[in-house]
Amino acid sequence: MKIFFLISLLLFAKLSFADEFPNFFGCFCEGGLITGKIKSGDELKIDGKKMEVFENGEFIFAFGRKFKNKIDVDYNGKFKIFDVKKKKYKIERISGLPQKKVEPAEEDIKRIIKDKKRINLSKEIGKKEKLFDDEFILPVDGRLSGVFGSQRILNSKPKRPHFGIDIAQKEGSPILAPSSGIVKLVDFDMFFTGNTIIVDHGLGLISIFAHLKDIYVKEGQKVSIGQKIGSVGKTGRATGPHLHWGIYLKNKPVDPLSMTKSRFY
Numbered sequence: 498m499k500i501f502f503l504i505s506l507l508l509f510a511k512l513s514f515a516d517e518f519p520n521f522f523g524c525f526c527e528g529g530l531i532t533g534k535i536k537s538g539d540e541l542k543i544d545g546k547k548m549e550v551f552e553n554g555e556f557i558f559a560f561g562r563k564f565k566n567k568i569d570v571d572y573n574g575k576f577k578i579f580d581v582k583k584k585k586y587k588i589e590r591i592s593g594l595p596q597k598k599v600e601p602a603e604e605d606i607k608r609i610i611k612d613k614k615r616i617n618l619s620k621e622i623g624k625k626e627k628l629f630d631d632e633f634i635l636p637v638d639g640r641l642s643g644v645f646g647s648q649r650i651l652n653s654k655p656k657r658p659h660f661g662i663d664i665a666q667k668e669g670s671p672i673l674a675p676s677s678g679i680v681k682l683v684d685f686d687m688f689f690t691g692n693t694i695i696v697d698h699g700l701g702l703i704s705i706f707a708h709l710k711d712i713y714v715k716e717g718q719k720v721s722i723g724q725k726i727g728s729v730g731k732t733g734r735a736t737g738p739h740l741h742w743g744i745y746l747k748n749k750p751v752d753p754l755s756m757t758k759s760r761f762y
């Protein structure tokens with residue numbers, strides 16, 4: 498009788514443990530990123546879509562710039578609904594501009610397409626292990642001169658939203674890796690982003706650093722959080738020295754400030 502009781506207790510403990518939801522880390526918000534770990538054999542669906550689970554049970558999900566205010570999570574057949582915080586984005590409308598200020602010149606289009614292809618290629622999944630740290634640091638300290646998600650509408654034409662943050666700082670100021678990873682791309686002359694670095698943080702997460710003056714790393718090089726990778730500049734299409742820092746999970750943009758315990762918050 499005692500043994501029977503013990504067995505049923507163990508069985509109950511195991512069942513209730515299996516029913517528990519995994520811990521989610523990150524921001525349930527537009528621009529946010531969620532990570533967590535599940536056991537092998539477990540199944541996790543987010544909004545009905547089966548999540549890819551990496552080698553050691555790691556999963557990762559990004560909301561993108563626009564998302565509905567709720568999300569369904571299905572863990573081994575158990576459902577839970579989570580709230581997703583909406584964000585208000587700054588929309589700026591400017592009309593009456595000369596058309597050449599709105600559209601790129603014919604001769605620049607080839608370069609723009611070539612750069613875009615290289616950047617998109619870098620967004621494809623690289624390292625299938627988590628290289629990034631749970632909390633990111635700011636790559637440079639300075640004035641926040643551009644926020645994630647803002648958009649300009651020029652002569653009634655909506656431009657691509659700003660998928661990153663801008664930090665204004667003196668030219669030549671050091672830029673530190675906000676999280677560990679492997680350098681995936683180094684380019685010294687991109688049309689929009691100028692001297693550019695892309696770092697692969699693993700699991701499909703990348704950082705892009707634009708408008709740099711100097712670059713101190715090479716493609717394929719491992720970088721650790723806090724390591725100097727370049728310096729602030731105004732190369733490419735930039736009106737003054739600043740760092741543009743963007744984060745993407747594959748094609749989904751992530752608000753870099755949602756990854757840091759930032760003084761900007």
Ligand SMILES: [Zn+2]
Pocket residue numbers: 643659661662663740741742
């Ligand atoms: Zn920017």
